[in-house]
Amino acid sequence: MAISDRIRVLCVDDHPLVRDGIAFAIQQHADMELVAEASNGIDAVVAFRQHRPDVTLMDLRMPQMNGIDATTAIRGEFPNARIVILTTYSGDIQASRALKVGAVGYLLKGMFRTELINTIRRVHSGQRHIPPEIASEIAEHFVADALSEREIEVLRCVADGCANKVVADMLLITEDTVKGHMKNILSKLQANDRTHAVMIAMKRGFLDD
Numbered sequence: 001m002a003i004s005d006r007i008r009v010l011c012v013d014d015h016p017l018v019r020d021g022i023a024f025a026i027q028q029h030a031d032m033e034l035v036a037e038a039s040n041g042i043d044a045v046v047a048f049r050q051h052r053p054d055v056t057l058m059d060l061r062m063p064q065m066n067g068i069d070a071t072t073a074i075r076g077e078f079p080n081a082r083i084v085i086l087t088t089y090s091g092d093i094q095a096s097r098a099l100k101v102g103a104v105g106y107l108l109k110g111m112f113r114t115e116l117i118n119t120i121r122r123v124h125s126g127q128r129h130i131p132p133e134i135a136s137e138i139a140e141h142f143v144a145d146a147l148s149e150r151e152i153e154v155l156r157c158v159a160d161g162c163a164n165k166v167v168a169d170m171l172l173i174t175e176d177t178v179k180g181h182m183k184n185i186l187s188k189l190q191a192n193d194r195t196h197a198v199m200i201a202m203k204r205g206f207l208d209d
Contacts, residue, residue: 007032007124010053012044012070013086014062018109022057025116032120041065045073048081055120056083057107060098068098075102082123105129147188147206154181159198159207 009032011022019037026034035051038044040062048056056074060067067085074081084105085098099106105123107115108131115131122129147155150171157167164182168175182194191197201207 005031007055007120008035008051008053009033009120010036010038010044010047010051010056012038012041012047012057012062012067013059014039015059018059018086021112022116025112026120029117032117041067041070041073044070045077048074048078052078054082055124056081057086057120058083058098058103059086061087068101071098071103072101084119084123084129099130106131147185151181151185151188152206154178155185155198155201156207158182158194159202 009026011019011034013019013022016039019039023034023037026032035053036047038047042065044056044058044065058067058071062070065073071083071085074083079102081102082105083098083103084107085103086107086109088109105119105128107119107129111131119129153171154167157170162170164175164178167178171178182197185191185197186193189197189200191200198207
C-alpha cells in the first residue's frame with residue numbers, strides 16, 4: 001500500500017503507556033500510520049494543524065486543556081475533522097458532551113485490543129462509531145446534562161461539605177430554594193442522597209472544572 005493511502009492517525013492522551021499501546025497496535029497494520037502524539041489538548045490542536053490527520057484519538061481528561069475543549073477548537077478550525085473520544089468510564093457525561101461538539105466515535109480504553117483498529121477504519125470511512133454496549137450507558141446518563149448552572153453551583157458547594165444554610169448564604173438564595181435544587185438534582189442523577197449525588201457527579205466528570 002502506498003504511504004499516501006494510509007490512514008493518518010493522531011493520538012492524544014496524557015498517559016505514555018496508553019500512547020505506546022496505541023502506537024504498537026497501529027504499527028501492526030499496513031493501512032494506517034501514527035503521524036503524531038500529544039499529551040494535552042493544547043498540543044493536540046497544534047499537532048492537528050501541523051499534520052492534518054485523518055483520524056484523531058482524543059482522551060477526555062488531560063491537563064491544561066481537556067478533550068472536549070480540544071475537540072471544540074479543532075472542529076472550529078477543521079469542521080471535517082474525525083475525532084474519536086477515549087475514556088475509561090462508559091457513562092462519562094463528558095463523553096456525551098464531546099459527541100455534541102462534533103466527535104464521531106467513542107471508545108473505551110479497556111476495549112482497545114478488539115475495537116481500536118476497527119473504530120479507526122470505520123470512522124475514516126465516514127461512519128460514526130459508538131459501540132452498542134456503551135451507547136445505552138450514554139443514553140441512561142444523558143439526562144444529567146439537563147442540570148442547570150445553579151444546580152451545578154449547589155452541587156459544588158455540597159461537594160465541599162456545606163450544609164443547606166451555608167449553601168444558601170454563599171449563593172444568596174433561600175434555604176428552601178437550596179432544598180428545591182437538591183430535590184431536582186437527586187431526581188436527575190437518580191441518587192439516594194446528597195453524598196451519593198456528589199459521587200455520581202464526580203464519577204461522570206460532571207464536577208470537572
